[in-house]
Amino acid sequence: MRPPLKFAVIGIDHNHIYGMINGLIGEGAEFTGWATSAETPLSQCQRFGESYPDVPMVEPDALLDDASVQLIVSAAINDQRAGIAIAAMQAGKDAFVDKPGCTTLSELEAIRECVNATGRKWVVCFSERLQVESVTLADQLIREGRIGKVVQTVGLGPHRHNPSLRANWFWQRLRYGGILTDICAHQFDQFLHFTGSTQASVVTAHIGNVANPDRPDFQDFGEVLLEGNGGRGYARVDWLTPDGLPTWGDGRMTILGTHGTIELRKYIDIAGRPGKDHVFLADQKGVEHFEATGAGLPFFGKFYTDIIERTEVAMTQAHAFLATQLALQAQAKAESQQ
Amino acid sequence: MRPPLKFAVIGIDHNHIYGMINGLIGEGAEFTGWATSAETPLSQCQRFGESYPDVPMVEPDALLDDASVQLIVSAAINDQRAGIAIAAMQAGKDAFVDKPGCTTLSELEAIRECVNATGRKWVVCFSERLQVESVTLADQLIREGRIGKVVQTVGLGPHRHNPSLRANWFWQRLRYGGILTDICAHQFDQFLHFTGSTQASVVTAHIGNVANPDRPDFQDFGEVLLEGNGGRGYARVDWLTPDGLPTWGDGRMTILGTHGTIELRKYIDIAGRPGKDHVFLADQKGVEHFEATGAGLPFFGKFYTDIIERTEVAMTQAHAFLATQLALQAQAKAESQQ
Numbered sequence: 306m307r308p309p310l311k312f313a314v315i316g317i318d319h320n321h322i323y324g325m326i327n328g329l330i331g332e333g334a335e336f337t338g339w340a341t342s343a344e345t346p347l348s349q350c351q352r353f354g355e356s357y358p359d360v361p362m363v364e365p366d367a368l369l370d371d372a373s374v375q376l377i378v379s380a381a382i383n384d385q386r387a388g389i390a391i392a393a394m395q396a397g398k399d400a401f402v403d404k405p406g407c408t409t410l411s412e413l414e415a416i417r418e419c420v421n422a423t424g425r426k427w428v429v430c431f432s433e434r435l436q437v438e439s440v441t442l443a444d445q446l447i448r449e450g451r452i453g454k455v456v457q458t459v460g461l462g463p464h465r466h467n468p469s470l471r472a473n474w475f476w477q478r479l480r481y482g483g484i485l486t487d488i489c490a491h492q493f494d495q496f497l498h499f500t501g502s503t504q505a506s507v508v509t510a511h512i513g514n515v516a517n518p519d520r521p522d523f524q525d526f527g528e529v530l531l532e533g534n535g536g537r538g539y540a541r542v543d544w545l546t547p548d549g550l551p552t553w554g555d556g557r558m559t560i561l562g563t564h565g566t567i568e569l570r571k572y573i574d575i576a577g578r579p580g581k582d583h584v585f586l587a588d589q590k591g592v593e594h595f596e597a598t599g600a601g602l603p604f605f606g607k608f609y610t611d612i613i614e615r616t617e618v619a620m621t622q623a624h625a626f627l628a629t630q631l632a633l634q635a636q637a638k639a640e641s642q643q
Numbered sequence: 644m645r646p647p648l649k650f651a652v653i654g655i656d657h658n659h660i661y662g663m664i665n666g667l668i669g670e671g672a673e674f675t676g677w678a679t680s681a682e683t684p685l686s687q688c689q690r691f692g693e694s695y696p697d698v699p700m701v702e703p704d705a706l707l708d709d710a711s712v713q714l715i716v717s718a719a720i721n722d723q724r725a726g727i728a729i730a731a732m733q734a735g736k737d738a739f740v741d742k743p744g745c746t747t748l749s750e751l752e753a754i755r756e757c758v759n760a761t762g763r764k765w766v767v768c769f770s771e772r773l774q775v776e777s778v779t780l781a782d783q784l785i786r787e788g789r790i791g792k793v794v795q796t797v798g799l800g801p802h803r804h805n806p807s808l809r810a811n812w813f814w815q816r817l818r819y820g821g822i823l824t825d826i827c828a829h830q831f832d833q834f835l836h837f838t839g840s841t842q843a844s845v846v847t848a849h850i851g852n853v854a855n856p857d858r859p860d861f862q863d864f865g866e867v868l869l870e871g872n873g874g875r876g877y878a879r880v881d882w883l884t885p886d887g888l889p890t891w892g893d894g895r896m897t898i899l900g901t902h903g904t905i906e907l908r909k910y911i912d913i914a915g916r917p918g919k920d921h922v923f924l925a926d927q928k929g930v931e932h933f934e935a936t937g938a939g940l941p942f943f944g945k946f947y948t949d950i951i952e953r954t955e956v957a958m959t960q961a962h963a964f965l966a967t968q969l970a971l972q973a974q975a976k977a978e979s980q981q
Contacts, residue, residue, distance in 0.1 A: 452885075456853045456864060459879060461797065461897065463904070509847045509868060511875065515794045516901035526794060528877065530847060530868055537849065539866065539877055541797060547790075547903040549929035555904070559799065563854040565885040566801070566893070568913070575906070575923045576932035577915060585913045591887040594914035 307333055308613050312401075313368040314339035315389050316381020317353045318472070321403040325378050325430050326357070328605035329401075337374055340365040342381060346472065365389075369396040376401055376612060382472075383487060384480045387412035394425035399612055401428050404490040406629045408482030410637070413629055420622060428608065429625045433462070433491035433556060434498060435604040439569040439582040439597040443560065447499070451588045452562025458499050458538045459561075460492040463554040465546035466517075466525070476523050484512055484524035484542055485636040492529070492540035493635075494628040499560050502533025505627065510635035511642070516545055529635045552581075564589055645671055646951050650739075651706040652677035653727050654719020655691045656810070659741045663716050663768050664695070666943035667739075675712055678703040680719060684810065703727075707734040714739055714950060720810075721825060722818045725750035732763035737950055739766050742828035744967045746820030748975070751967055758960060766946065767963045771800070771829035771894060772836060773942040777907040777920040777935040781898065785837070789926045790900025796837050796876045797899075798830040801892040803884035804855075804863070814861050822850055822862035822880060823974040830867070830878035831969040835962060837898050840871025843965065848973035849980070854883055867973045890919075902927055 312334055314322065318341065326336060338361050341350060354362060368374055369392055377393035379386055380403035387407035390400035406429040407413050420427050434440050447455060474480035481487050497505060508530040515526050525545060531538040546554045551573065558569040565588035574583045582597035607619035650672055652660065656679065664674060676699050679688060692700060706712055707730055715731035717724055718741035725745035728738035744767040745751050758765050772778050785793060812818035819825050835843060846868040853864050863883060869876040884892045889911065896907040903926035912921045920935035945957035 453854070456851075456883075457866075457879065459797070459799065463899075508849075511846075511870075513794075516791070528795075528868070528875070530866070530877075532849075537866070539868075539879065541795065541877065541899075543899065545794075545899065545901065545904075547925050548927045549903070550925045551930065555925065561801075561879075561881065561883065563883065565887070566883075573930075575925065576930045587885050587888045587893065587913060589886045592889065592911075592914045 307609065310334040310376065310609055310612060311337050311374050312376035312378050313337050313371070313374045314378045315341070315365050315368060316379040316385060317341045317349065318345055318382045319380040319403050321430065321432055322378070322380035323356065324432055324436050325380065325401065325403065328436065328602065329378070329609070332605045332609045334609060336360050337371070338363045338368050340368055342385060344382065344474070369393065369398070374398055379403065382474045382480055383482045384408045387416055390416060390427055391419045394419045394423045394427065397423070397425070399426040399428070401430060404429050404431050405482050405486045405632060406625065408486055410630070410633045413626070413633060417626060426612065426622065427625060428620050429490070429629060431491050431494035431628065433571070434495050436602055437571050437582065438600040438602060439571050439584045441600040441602060442584050442595055442597040443567050443569055446567055446584070446586055447560070451565055451586060452560065452567055453564030455500050455560055455562050456536050457561040458496050458536070459559040460495055460538070460540040461555070461557045462488055462492055462540065462542040463546045463556070464488055464542070464544050465553045466544040476520050478522045478524070483636040483640065484527035484544070485510060485529060485639055486632050489527050489529060489540060489542045489635065490628065490632045492542065493531070493631040495558060496531050496538035496540065497533065497624060497628055500533050500536030500538060502535035503623065503627070505531055505533035505631060507631060507635045507638055508532050510639040512636070512639040527639065531631065645947070648672040648714065648947055648950060649675050649712050650714035650716050651675050651709070651712045652716045653679070653703050653706060654717040654723060655679045655687065656683055656720045657718040657741050659768065659770055660716070660718035661694065662770055662774050663718065663739060663741065666774065666940065667716070667947070670943045670947045672947060674698050675709070676701045676706050678706055680723060682720065682812070707731065712736055717741065720812045720818055721820045722746045725754055728754060728765055729757045732757045732761045732765065735761070735763070737764040737766070739768060742767050742769050743820050743824045743970060744963065746824055748968070748971045751964070751971060755964060764950065764960065765963060766958050767967060769829050769832035769966065771909070772833050774940055775909050775920065776938040776940060777909050777922050779938040779940060780922050780933055780935040781905050781907055784905055784922070784924055785898070789903055789924060790898065790905055791902030793838050793898055793900050794874050795899040796834050796874070797897040798833055798876070798878040799893070799895045800826055800830055800878065800880040801884045801894070802826055802880070802882050803891045804882040814858050816860045816862070821974040821978065822865035822882070823848060823867060823977055824970050827865050827867060827878060827880045827973065828966065828970045830880065831869070832966040833896060834869050834876035834878065835871065835966055838871050838874030838876060840873035841961065841965070843869055843871035843969060845969060845973045845976055846870050848977040850974070850977040865977065869969065
């Protein structure tokens with residue numbers, strides 16, 4: 306029997322909140338209450354309330370004051386996440402925030418100081434790794450030595466921007482943080498993870514608006530080249546997924562090793578096999594396709610334990626900081642060259 | 644009835660020579676004679692001679708002195724190609740050379756001066772575009788407007804290095820020219836072609852030796868980020884194709900447009916459909932797979948005409964120069980950061 310873990314939610318502005326909550330509930334954590342900003346559309350609040358009918362909506366302070374709550378989970382508007390995480394940690398709770406964990410380098414510095422001062426955890430939900438079963442399988446193949454030493458990753462992260470469904474903040478640079486801060490956050494995380502890098506820097510970064518001239522503050526294209534102490538990485542992200550693609554994005558991760566390659570077609574094997582989480586391996590012996598559905602998502606179980614045991618198995622604090630720092634540095638670098 | 648075109652070969656050191664010759668013969672050109680360096684292995688000469696039993700092997704000067712020969716074709720050792728092309732043009736013939744067209748920027752300058760002085764053509768056989776039917780189909784889909792305006796290309800060009808089959812020059816930096824000069828040449832060509840760029844620069848470039856420590860002069864990894872007046876491009880090349888892959892490399896080209904994407908799986912649909920030249924389109928209407936085999940290779944017919952008519956339909960002189968210049972600049976940039 307696991308020790309109990311009670312969590313509350315502050316900020317439901319991105320749908321990622323469902324995956325974060327359900328991952329914790331799946332491990333037996335107890336969802337005790339939720340709050341969100343006055344900006345969150347009523348329809349979104351209603352849908353959320355109906356999804357968790359037994360969990361009360363209360364004032365955020367009530368959640369922070371509740372000593373039985375150990376963890377605050379947030380998918381608030383991007384520029385509100387730092388403040389919520391800091392308030393949570395100052396109230397003696399760990400913070401589990403949707404990516405991007407924050408939108409400026411000074412916010413990141415404040416979070417770092419708060420972690421150091423409080424001893425609390427700040428963990429970012431990089432869902433394109435932590436909630437993708439093909440990643441679990443790739444990790445296993447790499448551990449088995451199937452591709453030798455990882456030397457590089459290429460990540461392609463197209464997204465559909467669904468303009469009619471988006472709130473105003475989605476289009477405002479200061480609120481969403483820029484494309485490299487926001488959706489490319491996943492790519493920095495995966496690059497560090499697969500190359501095993503604990504130090505890394507941005508070689509070059511670029512952003513653009515190539516297809517949304519009516520939204521001048523929006524960035525629909527971004528790319529970054531990375532150098533780490535475990536390997537190199539390139540990533541491209543965009544908001545250009547065409548309407549005809551049956552998923553929100555043909556997210557791919559190609560992992561190059563000294564003796565083989567792994568390709569993850571995470572969400573679709575385009576015009577090919579049904580389903581998601583397709584893994585393609587080429588190694589010294591041959592070529593193999595794996596269906597990774599069922600490989601499991603070990604993150605949430607480990608994270609639960611990390612909170613209880615004060616360990617760092619699911620994600621090190623240093624990893625959450627470095628992935629976020631790279632994203633913010635890349636964003637700043639790209640914008641300085643505009 | 645086409646006007647006659649007679650060509651000769653000087654330098655058969657890379658197997659690409661067969662594709663170059665057969666493309667020309669397929670258009671009705673006449674192959675009149677061949678020569679190669681004293682370094683070319685005898686077995687290679689024998690095999691070549693058996694492939695074209697009616698074509699005599701003669702001294703190179705005899706080919707250059709033969710006024711009936713209009714075109715010299717070369718897949719000599721990389722560092723010999725510039726000299727052969729210049730000699731051909733000075734003898735009043737056009738030059739059609741395997742990539743890389745040359746190995747240093749000063750050679751490129753000499754070629755440029757020779758083209759200007761003689762009015763002859765210097766055309767580089769970028770086979771990963773010119774001899775790939777999936778490219779023909781992609782060109783057609785782009786012309787039809789299926790993906791809107793092209794904004795970026797990502798090219799992955801893994802190669803198998805087959806160490807037991809390679810001559811000494813293959814491992815020597817000064818002779819092969821470096822990995823970005825050599826196999827990445829294809830990528831510069833494709834980037835310019837698909838983005839329609841007529842001006843471009845190297846943002847950043849990198850080379851490494853990650854899996855061949857016993858060959859210190861060899862570069863088995865290279866990458867480059869490009870910016871053009873028609874779009875952006877990233878390319879990664881390597882000599883790390885694992886033995887288990889049934890082809891020499893899982894060459895891919897992803898073309899991102901404002902309204903769709905095209906992916907070319909040129910040589911293999913890994914662990915999937917048989918054959919080569921697979922094209923995947925995602926556009927506003929849906930997702931589609933095309934078998935491009937049979938789409939044709941228009942390059943050689945156009946090139947034949949260009950020689951006769953002195954036009955530039957198959958490839959502009961400026962394109963051959965710019966693609967090669969980018970490769971040499973990228974190589975220099977990467978090596979200066981080593």
